[in-house]
Amino acid sequence: MVKSTLSTHENDVVNPLLMNLGEDVMGFLNEVQSQYPKAISFASGRPDSKYFSIEKFSEYLDFFVKTEALEKGQTENEILSYLGQYNRTKGIINNEVSKYLLVDESIQALPEDILITVGAQEGIAAGIMTVCNKENDVILVEDPAYIGITHFSQINGYHVDGVPVTSNGISLEKLEEKIQYYNSIGKRVRVVYVIPDFQNPSGVAMSLENRYKLLELAEIHNFLIFEDNAYGDFSYESSSYPTLKSMDKNQRVIYLKSLSKTLYPSLRLALMVVDQSISIDGNVLRLSDFVSKTKGYITVNTPSIIQAMFGGMLRQHNFSLKELNKEKVLGMKEKRNHLVKCLEEVFNTKNNSWSNKVQWNHPNGGFFIRVKLPFEVGKEEVIECAEKFKVIFTPMSFFFLNEGGESELRLAFSNLSLEEIKTGVERLADYIKSKIE
Ligand SMILES: Cc1ncc(COP(=O)(O)O)c(C=O)c1O
Structure with missing residues (x-):
């Protein structure tokens, strides 16, 4: 049986400006996450629910x-x-x-x-x-x-x-x-x-x-x-x-x-x-x-x-x-420090040609770190990395209005445990190594 539709042309029923936005990139990341539930996700900037205190x-x-x-x-x-x-x-x-x-x-x-x-x-x-x-x-x-x-x-x-x-x-x-x-x-x-x-x-x-x-x-x-x-x-x-x-x-x-x-x-x-x-x-x-x-x-x-x-x-x-947020802020700081330390351990201490090409910033606060790579990353790379290396990141280009950020990614550390951050960075390094070599 043929289902009845409102129109055969999407612009007749949906705001064309919405269609012009292209694909829903955040929806895409959620999709990847649900497709690879075992992957560690640096994609989402969600706060850590451990600190919610809803019971109050x-x-x-x-x-x-x-x-x-x-x-x-x-x-x-x-x-x-x-x-x-x-x-x-x-x-x-x-x-x-x-x-x-x-x-x-x-x-x-x-x-x-x-x-x-x-x-x-x-x-x-x-x-x-x-x-x-x-x-x-x-x-x-x-x-x-x-x-x-x-x-x-x-x-x-x-x-x-x-x-x-x-x-x-x-x-x-x-x-x-x-x-x-x-x-x-x-x-x-x-x-x-x-x-x-x-x-x-x-x-x-x-x-x-x-x-x-x-x-x-x-x-x-x-x-x-x-x-x-x-x-x-x-x-x-x-x-x-x-x-x-x-x-x-x-x-x-x-x-x-x-x-x-x-x-x-x-x-x-x-x-x-x-x-x-x-x-x-x-x-x-x-x-x-x-x-x-x-x-x-x-x-x-x-x-x-x-x-x-x-x-x-x-x-x-x-x-x-x-005062109420002191522990939460300290917890997030620990995660930031840990992510930086893990990045340094994996990318800085090995004296080899591939790892030196990876750079990151050291933000004084917040939930995110920006990483520069020697190759471009987009949707395909997100899927490849999630599938083969079980780690998810957000390509920086997703946040640009036009062009930019093609060989950069955003790592959100707010909603990961210290162990997940460590394992995630190791997996990310394996992925990056596989791309460079
Ligand atoms: C810069 C910035 N502003 C606003 C928001 C969302 O704020 P709200 O949940 O209060 O709508 C976010 C969420 O990620 C954000 O990163």
């Missing part, structure tokens, strides 16, 4: 309900009813988050300028949809970049372009060139998206000097910076740089802080600071109100129960997550 969920929720009832002079049942309802689009724990941002991140943000979003992904979507127009505006992203922003922008028809990433973060020289180019063809660079701390996928951190310069460029060329701080909590050296938002004197930065890595991804929780104001017909209005309006048409509001749990956590821990 009800305790924090309870704490929020009790303290809220006391504070508002209501019964706990009344607070529970309130948590079961539709709620404020900007969020219900903005006061707590404002204190947390000040205590842990030295960011001064008024509760009205904060949005509690359904993950950083929603913040990216609502932010872009609020401040960019599709006709004239250009979004510049680090290249390679986290595909959450590039693919969102492309599917929705925004003009997005890449700027190379150096060992000090986004190349400011190339950024200026791009801005001048777009100005010369009548377009305006509206947003520059950066991950200053331990970038996904390259692991690099933007230097302090470049942070100052980028803020200056935003003033000169009148663009907004989207600062995505998903990995800043995972800093492994004694000194780390301040966030752009904490240095932002002229409201140039829209700040996004995902809690997926800091706590756990299933919360789908992120914090967004939008403290810009805009003037329309002589009226000065909060940009955050416009982002909130957009968010209202995406998710209506972020689940109140999840917010209440996080609010309870913040109240119980004096508005700081530092």
Whole structure:
């Protein structure tokens, strides 16, 4: 029997911009993983579930309900009813988050300028949809970049372009060139998206000097910076740089802080600071109100129960997550150190011609290490390596907007045990050796 179909042509039923993205590379990696379940996977940047502490969920929720009832002079049942309802689009724990941002991140943000979003992904979507127009505006992203922003922008028809990433973060020289180019063809660079701390996928951190310069460029060329701080909590050296938002004197930065890595991804929780104001017909209005309006048409509001749990956590821990995350950060640092050590042992100590051609960076934080190889890797190589050597990696080219990263790969160490890291590196070395020899 012939099944009925909506159309014979995919573009009639599916957004053609979605089709233009080509193959779903992350779906491909998941597919490889499920096809070779015995392979050790350096592909996924998932946090280690060992540190999730979900068992505390009800305790924090309870704490929020009790303290809220006391504070508002209501019964706990009344607070529970309130948590079961539709709620404020900007969020219900903005006061707590404002204190947390000040205590842990030295960011001064008024509760009205904060949005509690359904993950950083929603913040990216609502932010872009609020401040960019599709006709004239250009979004510049680090290249390679986290595909959450590039693919969102492309599917929705925004003009997005890449700027190379150096060992000090986004190349400011190339950024200026791009801005001048777009100005010369009548377009305006509206947003520059950066991950200053331990970038996904390259692991690099933007230097302090470049942070100052980028803020200056935003003033000169009148663009907004989207600062995505998903990995800043995972800093492994004694000194780390301040966030752009904490240095932002002229409201140039829209700040996004995902809690997926800091706590756990299933919360789908992120914090967004939008403290810009805009003037329309002589009226000065909060940009955050416009982002909130957009968010209202995406998710209506972020689940109140999840917010209440996080609010309870913040109240119980004096508005700081530092102590709570200490062990997790140390655990991740140990993994970073171990991966570097294993790479050194396997590739540096052997005095032979093939292993010297492999290089890697040494990020001061985050979940990723970037490795350079003397040959190109793509999908075929991922499958070959998974099948024959039982180890999976992500080709760096997957994160580039156009060309680039053909002979590089990203190793994510966050969700592997120390033993798996060691065995994985040995297997990877066998694969690389087989390719070079
Ligand atoms: C740089 C970056 N931003 C955002 C996210 C996703 O954040 P969320 O889970 O809060 O949507 C990720 C996840 O990998 C990421 O690497």
